[in-house]
Amino acid sequence: MxxxxxxxxxxxxxxxxxxxxxxxxxxxxxxxxxxxxxxxxxxxxxxxxxxxxxxxxxxxxxxxxxxxxxxxxxxxxxxxxxxxxxxxxxxxPLRIVPLYDVIQRRQGDPRLSLHARVIAYASLSTLLLGFSGSLAVYQQERGVPGANMRTFGDAVWWAAATLSTVGYGDIVPVTPLGRVIATGMMACGLGLLGAVTGSFSSWLMQTFSREGDERPPEK
Structure with missing residues (x-):
């Protein structure tokens, strides 16, 4: 109900x-x-x-x-x-899960499977978080002595490396607030990456299990 x-x-x-x-x-x-x-x-x-x-x-x-x-x-x-x-x-904008629920109440049953929805949520959240984090860090780092984040492109590259948990280290924030933002993005990156990896792995396991159940028994 x-x-x-x-x-x-x-x-x-x-x-x-x-x-x-x-x-x-x-x-x-x-x-x-x-x-x-x-x-x-x-x-x-x-x-x-x-x-x-x-x-x-x-x-x-x-x-x-x-x-x-x-x-x-x-x-x-x-x-x-x-x-x-x-x-x-x-x-x-990260509140896309409640937004999707509201849309589905108007349209009926979900059109995507649970795994597809998790991957879609995490992917869109990563894009929004990466763009927002790039803006916030760039605003803090721009023009600061000793900062190596000189352009917004540098900030986008840094956000991509941070959210993907790669962390090349070629561009790093030097201001206190910039490092606070970086810490939050690292934590979010781990969570989003874990959600996508776990959902994709679960989907693969279910797919292989279904194929095994449908295969005729060997004589």
């Missing part, structure tokens, strides 16, 4: 608009970071857009808390991802 609670109805109505808002937040942030020669009016407009969207995300968080009927600390502990994306709105 479908959940018809007030919290579920709120999520059903707001998840898609909030996801679009999170993409707009990233676009405004990327414009401020990369378009350094942009006139001050447009930079201020991007900042105002980011602040307005963050206020919307915070309001959504409070509404979910009130509708959930839990004490605040209990809500924080049981809705960890909600809390993280309010504190770090650049990570809001």
């Amino acid at each position: 479908d959940d018809d609670s007030p919290a579920a109805r709120w999520e059903q109505r707001t998840e898609i608009p909030l996801f679009v808002g999170s993409l707009l937040f990233i676009a405004a942030y990327a414009t401020r970071v990369l378009a350094v020669s942009l006139p001050s009016f447009w930079r201020n407009l991007c900042l105002a857009t980011m602040l307005a969207l963050w206020a919307v995300f915070a309001a959504d968080y409070l509404v979910r808390w009130r509708l959930g009927g839990q004490r605040f600390l209990r809500f924080v502990s049981t809705h960890f991802l909600h809390t993280v994306v309010v504190l770090l709105p650049l990570l809001r």
Whole structure:
């Protein structure tokens, strides 16, 4: 039976608009970071857009808390991802799993298998996290004495090496905040890589097991 609670109805109505808002937040942030020669009016407009969207995300968080009927600390502990994306709105697009659930409630049964969905979630999350992390680290490292991350391309290369757990070491953050971001991306990279590897391995095992069951017995 479908959940018809007030919290579920709120999520059903707001998840898609909030996801679009999170993409707009990233676009405004990327414009401020990369378009350094942009006139001050447009930079201020991007900042105002980011602040307005963050206020919307915070309001959504409070509404979910009130509708959930839990004490605040209990809500924080049981809705960890909600809390993280309010504190770090650049990570809001990572809520693609609830977004997919909302879409499926409208369309019916899932069209993808569980393994395909896990791989798709992890792949899209990696792309979004890599782009957001590249922007955040580049903003911290740009122009800092001793930094070897001189262009946004360097930041993208660093993010790819970090999320894939390769870690070449040719480009490294030198600022304290840049290293904090790097630590978070390392942890996320391990988790996402583990999810894809585990799901793919499980799919292979099920496929080979099914082929073995369907094979006629030898005489």
